[in-house]
Amino acid sequence: MSDWIQIRERYMRDDLATRLGGLAANLLRIGTLSRRPGYAEIVSRLIRESGFFIEWTAEDMPSEPLAELVELQLILARWHRAWPEVWSDDSRRARLAADAASWSDRVLQLSGLASPEA
Numbered sequence: 150m151s152d153w154i155q156i157r158e159r160y161m162r163d164d165l166a167t168r169l170g171g172l173a174a175n176l177l178r179i180g181t182l183s184r185r186p187g188y189a190e191i192v193s194r195l196i197r198e199s200g201f202f203i204e205w206t207a208e209d210m211p212s213e214p215l216a217e218l219v220e221l222q223l224i225l226a227r228w229h230r231a232w233p234e235v236w237s238d239d240s241r242r243a244r245l246a247a248d249a250a251s252w253s254d255r256v257l258q259l260s261g262l263a264s265p266e267a
Contacts (some may be wrong), residue, residue, distance in 0.1 A: 169260030180250035201223045
């Protein structure tokens, strides 16, 4: 588990916006890699890591956006709990990919790092 300790130490060095940007990037990776059947282990790890990112960031979040992140954390936990079934079902995996990409956009908006839309 020292790997997770090192990841946490590195992650927590960044400001809140950067941490949320990292979470958004992870979610985008989940969405992209879920479209490729050979990446099950990597996607599973990214899902777990993203859940930790939310846990580690929670204490620094205002309550309104935190509620959204808690909802996302529950979704990640459901994906992880049912991982073999999710990954082996093409339609569930496609839904996971789409949901992860959508959440990536939302977390990026929460971070304040996204460019305002014209």
